[in-house]
Amino acid sequence: MTVAKAEQREIVLLGSTGSIGTQAIDIVRANPDRFRVTAIGAGGANPGLLAEQAVELGVEAVAVADATALEAVQLRLFAAAKERQWDRGGFRMPKLIAGPNAMTEIASWQAHTVLNGITGSIGLAPTLAALKAGRQVALANKESLVAGGPLVREAAAPGQLVPVDSEHSALAQCLRSGTPERVAKLVLTASGGPFRGRTRDQLAEVTVDQALAHPTWAMGPVVTINSATMVNKALEVIEAHELFRLDYDDIDVVVHPQSVIHSMVEFTDGSTIAQASPPDMRLPIGHALAWPDRLPGAASPVDWTKAADWHFEPLDAAAFPAVALAKDAGRAGGLLPAVYNAANEEAVAAFRDGRLAFTGIVDTVEAVLGAAPEFGRPGSVADVLEAEKWARSSARRLVLDASER
Template sequence: MRRVIILGSTGSIGVQALDVIRANPERFEVVGLVAGTNREALDAQAAEFGVADTGLGVTDAEQIVRDVEADVVLNGITGSVGLGPTLATLAAGRTLALANKESLIVGGDLVKDAAEPGQIVPVDSEHSAIAQALRSGTAGEVSRLVLTASGGPFRGRSRESMHGVTPREALAHPTWDMGLVVTTNSATLVNKGLEVIEAHLLFDVAYADIEVTVHPQSVVHSMVEFVDGSTIAQASPPDMRLPISLGLDWPSRVAGVGVPIDWTASHAWTFEPLDESAFPAVALAKQVGRAGGSFPAVFNAANEQAVAAFHSGRIGFLDIVDTVQRVVDAHEMPSDVVTIESLAEAESWARATADALIAKA
């Protein structure tokens, strides 16, 4: 029986995790629940699963992670505010099922240094796919990681054609049902850029050996190419409950958690090169990742401000990544030594700088 704490329990990842646990009561027990602000939904979850330890917000998350005995903590919080709970989970010796990619990206080496080997299990569908494929060979046999991207709602469009895109259009993702920030990031492909940084940090593969290909069917979730020329791909119909279940009980699989591909039917899967002129966020993320230090924190914070400004009508869709680029270009790291305090200062600077640029737009 795996004792589970869920952070972000009322969000998309948390709700789907509870679906997995509800269907497998003999395998998982929920011992802690933390939501953002939705107390009513949190109380309903706690009543259903018999959970005594609940909380709202990041401070409660960190306390519950420290004080409640658990085997695994699923961090499904959105945004860099998840860094504190991520570090608290690692310090407490729990397995971290990581859906909050921002905490790893912003924390970088702080998170990696705090983690024991195998303590972090990725929950993003792409990184879960890579983790599964990597079991087919040794680290020395890996040639490249290939992340797949659906292309979002604007796949195939030129940069010029995206002037005037509305928030409603940006939120019309063709495959996944996600929150406002993540869905917008998928439209700009900032999310894929963040996932490139995450892949580098999780799997210690150089940025030059991490590629992105556009796969609109979202059935092949990512691939690993090995030195002998073979490529191992993980394929399944798009359903986050599969990677969530692996995060909760890695490396064991949970029977029946997903519906398999119907191999008696015809399928057509396509792969297209990424148009970096229309979607420059991935190239910018690689630049940021190579720079390291506080640059990923600046990238992420500036993006969060720009996304909020887009949805409030203060800037256009294309201005999101343009604003992030300008903030990154203006950033100067005060020191090579990264601390929680220096990351917080870098984020505050990035948000203020982004806000100033947005105000002039």
């Protein structure tokens, strides 16, 4: 059968030096006929890599969120170009945009798809900017939907948001097997992280190094610690609710240590459709960039010639209460999911600095949620930021109080 050649898509990569961004560039390298990167953006902590990416990809613009890193990026750009002997007229300096709004500005750069691989709620404004500009958004920044779900829903046209998280990509693929009214339940799988099987008491002495040793996935430090506390899965539950509009009672989490089945959809006739592939983020990234098409060779498939055991077990809600807590925040709605996320970011930072115990992360989030005032429904990014400011301040105060006991 002859397959029609797909047109080349222009891509903007936000968070290009992070885990999602670098893997997306791997996909672009392998598929130069399918994708061309027009602009990239990053925080600026790795100016050398950002410059190398800009030169290699021949981008038109580079965004640097940390304005103090701009000079370092410029110097590295010239050095990288000279190394490639492009200083003889073969290199065109990209436009440089720096400052806290740089990522938001570049999100509306000319492109078919904007891949938002930024970590944290700072990814919300770029998501909204890309949607307003009419770009397809490949969303790896779950906090956009957690912190600003109502804002994103209002801004997004049908089909404009494409999930990149492996679980939500799996759900989107499985949902093609039936109509929305025939969907009974979404089931997100969780690896269980490095502490699966431990009791709450056994978690009290967990160290930062132990929390960063994920058994399956290679991710950034914040996401890895969120996976260890199950907060990452909790945020994904909120994200699934916002993406697919099912009630929280109809979204379940099951522990699957092998991370081969990425999520499942149960239909009203009793059928359950699952998406299976080895744990490799290049598959959901490639799927999002090519959506609704599939990208041949994006990742290796399951090897069915080898024997394998896949295990499933219920989530221990007593040891890992983050998911139940997130569902409660999601049901309450308004800005409580944003409060949950911001409080967690502060608590994770305190844990990494040695100022908070591992179990104190979710305990802090719960305490902040319990003290939250009536914020109402967000009407703007400013509303989200105000709720987050309150949550961060409250979390910092609780951490300080805990350290003084």
